[in-house]
Amino acid sequence: MRQRWEGLQTWQQIAIGFPLLFTFTFLLNLGPFAQPLVRSILYGIFEGGVLTGLLLAATATERSRRDGGDG
Numbered sequence: 001m002r003q004r005w006e007g008l009q010t011w012q013q014i015a016i017g018f019p020l021l022f023t024f025t026f027l028l029n030l031g032p033f034a035q036p037l038v039r040s041i042l043y044g045i046f047e048g049g050v051l052t053g054l055l056l057a058a059t060a061t062e063r064s065r066r067d068g069g070d071g
Contacts, residue, residue: 006063022048
């Protein structure tokens with residue numbers, strides 16, 4: 001599964017990762033953190049974007065580490 005994820009293009013990783021991370025952070029803010037609906041949506045967009053960026057950075061780092069032969 002790792003090879004399939006790393007084999008995807010960046011836009012495909014965004015198309016898969018952002019909706020999942022947005023939904024997760026939206027529900028987290030709405031439920032346990034008891035934020036109002038509009039604020040939960042805005043936080044979900046922002047936090048989902050940040051987490052998607054971190055996911056893409058981690059994926060690129062791992063891909064380059066494997067391709068570079070370090071280890």
